[in-house]
Amino acid sequence: MKTWKKMAALLLAAAMLLLTFAGCSSKTDTSTSAQTQSATTAASAGSSAASTGASASASASASQEATGEKPTIKFYGKCIEYVSGPMMTDALETAMADKYKIDSIQIDWSNMDTVIRTGIASNDPCDIYNYPASSMANFADMAVDLKPYLDADPEFKSYFSDAELQACTIDGKLVCLPWESNFTVILGNKEALDKIGVTIPDSWTMDEFNAACAKIKAAGVFPFTNATDLNRGAWVYRNAMLSVLAAEDKNQDFVDGKISLSSDESKQALEATKALYDNGYMYPGEGAVTVKNDEAIAAFYQGKVLMMPEIAAGAKQTASGATDFTPVLVPWPSVGDKGAILGSLNCLFIPKNSKNIDAAVEVLKTYLGPDIQKIHADQGYIPANVNVQVSDPFVQDVMAQASTLKAEPPYSSAVFDYLSNNLTGDLVLNGGVDTVLQNLKTAESAG
Amino acid sequence: MKMKQRTMRTGVLYLIPAVLFVTLFSVIPFFWNFVLSFQKWDGFGQPEAAGFYNYLSVLQNPLSRRAFGNSILYAFSSTFGGVVLGLIFAVLILRLSQKEGSFFRLILYSPAMLPTAVVGIMFVFFFNPEMGLLNNFLRLVGLGGLQHVWLQEKGTAMACIIFVAIWKCAGSVMMLTFAALQGVPRSLYESSYLDGAGFLQQMRSIGFPLIRPMILLATINTLGAQFKSYDLIFTMTQGGPADLTTTVPIVMKKTAFIFGSFGSAAAMGVLFTIVVAVSILLIRRILRGESYEY
Numbered sequence: 001m002k003t004w005k006k007m008a009a010l011l012l013a014a015a016m017l018l019l020t021f022a023g024c025s026s027k028t029d030t031s032t033s034a035q036t037q038s039a040t041t042a043a044s045a046g047s048s049a050a051s052t053g054a055s056a057s058a059s060a061s062a063s064q065e066a067t068g069e070k071p072t073i074k075f076y077g078k079c080i081e082y083v084s085g086p087m088m089t090d091a092l093e094t095a096m097a098d099k100y101k102i103d104s105i106q107i108d109w110s111n112m113d114t115v116i117r118t119g120i121a122s123n124d125p126c127d128i129y130n131y132p133a134s135s136m137a138n139f140a141d142m143a144v145d146l147k148p149y150l151d152a153d154p155e156f157k158s159y160f161s162d163a164e165l166q167a168c169t170i171d172g173k174l175v176c177l178p179w180e181s182n183f184t185v186i187l188g189n190k191e192a193l194d195k196i197g198v199t200i201p202d203s204w205t206m207d208e209f210n211a212a213c214a215k216i217k218a219a220g221v222f223p224f225t226n227a228t229d230l231n232r233g234a235w236v237y238r239n240a241m242l243s244v245l246a247a248e249d250k251n252q253d254f255v256d257g258k259i260s261l262s263s264d265e266s267k268q269a270l271e272a273t274k275a276l277y278d279n280g281y282m283y284p285g286e287g288a289v290t291v292k293n294d295e296a297i298a299a300f301y302q303g304k305v306l307m308m309p310e311i312a313a314g315a316k317q318t319a320s321g322a323t324d325f326t327p328v329l330v331p332w333p334s335v336g337d338k339g340a341i342l343g344s345l346n347c348l349f350i351p352k353n354s355k356n357i358d359a360a361v362e363v364l365k366t367y368l369g370p371d372i373q374k375i376h377a378d379q380g381y382i383p384a385n386v387n388v389q390v391s392d393p394f395v396q397d398v399m400a401q402a403s404t405l406k407a408e409p410p411y412s413s414a415v416f417d418y419l420s421n422n423l424t425g426d427l428v429l430n431g432g433v434d435t436v437l438q439n440l441k442t443a444e445s446a447g
Numbered sequence: 448m449k450m451k452q453r454t455m456r457t458g459v460l461y462l463i464p465a466v467l468f469v470t471l472f473s474v475i476p477f478f479w480n481f482v483l484s485f486q487k488w489d490g491f492g493q494p495e496a497a498g499f500y501n502y503l504s505v506l507q508n509p510l511s512r513r514a515f516g517n518s519i520l521y522a523f524s525s526t527f528g529g530v531v532l533g534l535i536f537a538v539l540i541l542r543l544s545q546k547e548g549s550f551f552r553l554i555l556y557s558p559a560m561l562p563t564a565v566v567g568i569m570f571v572f573f574f575n576p577e578m579g580l581l582n583n584f585l586r587l588v589g590l591g592g593l594q595h596v597w598l599q600e601k602g603t604a605m606a607c608i609i610f611v612a613i614w615k616c617a618g619s620v621m622m623l624t625f626a627a628l629q630g631v632p633r634s635l636y637e638s639s640y641l642d643g644a645g646f647l648q649q650m651r652s653i654g655f656p657l658i659r660p661m662i663l664l665a666t667i668n669t670l671g672a673q674f675k676s677y678d679l680i681f682t683m684t685q686g687g688p689a690d691l692t693t694t695v696p697i698v699m700k701k702t703a704f705i706f707g708s709f710g711s712a713a714a715m716g717v718l719f720t721i722v723v724a725v726s727i728l729l730i731r732r733i734l735r736g737e738s739y740e741y
Contacts, residue, residue, distance in 0.1 A: 009461065016464050113705045120491060413707060
């Protein structure tokens, strides 16, 4: 009996030891687990990523071709928040079925940086990643330069405008390609605004906007809201900042890095933003600093708030959810006398240590081509492909708002994180304008 | 002698897998993290030596300092509350019969059995200013003036998270201290009763001193767990609003994976380890006392 127990204990110990080493394996057959490998294993592999990436790329493709197996392309670009997202990736998988096995992975917008960093550092990244062009400076060194590919393929290059390609170029390198143009718009409740006597102009200053908000507030509903999740926390400030600069014709200086976020212009924008919260115009009043996008949309549908910002790409989808009233587009208020709105491009890039760079470029061309991007347009979104026409009248109105689109400089991770997650809280609860200016200065110097 | 050697060999053999596991997943990462804290590395390419730069940047960064302060406040407050409440529960259950005691032990331990993320999401709804249970209850009983935006206001955000942490950890403390109290011989209580001691005096003079080692163990375990806490705070407030509830684990994760500054995050980890170690030594000093055999 004693011997039997000893044998059982030894076998158990051996099994546990084997499981320990099995758990350390870096080879996975699901892409999502590759993205969440711990920093410990990721870090030790990442130090050799740059040197082994290119050779791994060639050998991986060659070995798969030799065995007759279709190469797998991991595509971190499935946007389930859009109706068109799964449709586009399904179409991509079908279009490429003869040549490649496309593994479409859902984008985790809140954790994109973490997912991409650990993926690249683990030396087993996805072959294509989705990322906003405005923040590509964070990964510019790790992205494949796509300029030679586009120069060699005029048809592929013709998908994009010069301005779009310029926005995706850092230090002469084309680090990504756009699949969607995006900017901020405001949706309004037409019937309620008409009833209160607020006329929506073609453009309005912040003072005029505040006057309208006062009228709406007096009628017992909240005039405005701004979600603080999904990186939308500082939309009001960022739009205000761009309009302050537009009034002084300094937007290009801002993009060139000559005007900092702790400047007088920034102070003006912060004061204008704070006034909206201090005057009680932001839904739901005291909880305005932590309101989530789902809550804001629900309140908009219920008529508790009459105007809400939304991303242009999702404007039609949000508007179509309003069954009791007609949503209309409301221009962003400007701090000066010139309108300006925040915009960027959602892009796709290929990491340098991708195992299938050439194949990934081919997949990019198919995904960004007119056939698949037309699916996006037909569902009411705004594709970046200039050859795809949008026929929906509401979406055409949304696109018309982009006439005052202004660029921002490429923010570092520290600055972008502060803007998105901390600025509004510090502005309203934690010290006000001076605290925010100080923290922005610290974030800029840290970046 | 031969038997002793054989026993020792068998023991060592059984210990090898556990030692290997701890070495691979605790000891080596600890030392690797310490080395990384003296380097500058963004997760790609080769790390560069940075001397004490990371430590200086952590100590000079106001967000890091605030995070350390929040972590210490959260850990000590929730530990104190959890231990006190756990002891009270244990003492109350001690006086119940077997069946009633079992029932109440299950009820009071159930928060500890719930996944922390689920608890966090549950209490986000509980504290919601519009449709949350708390504000609606206050309104219902005529205390509408006491309503707050609990997870947003400066004075209440951290307090609410600490409340939830106490609610969650008190059950574990209760189980440990109840088991220890059950081990105290009844004869000691009976003889003190004959001398005129009431229940509270019995606990104060006999029960708690005799289970002091267990109280110390429960306090240290709880303190360590609360210092490490990430999931509860992240699900409830994500460290916000602004950085009012940001703790060191949240800042470390942000610094490493969003800002790409693994060296600074590692330095923060080393400094945090020192803070936790000093805190545990402090608790041992405060709760030091004699152990009794009975």
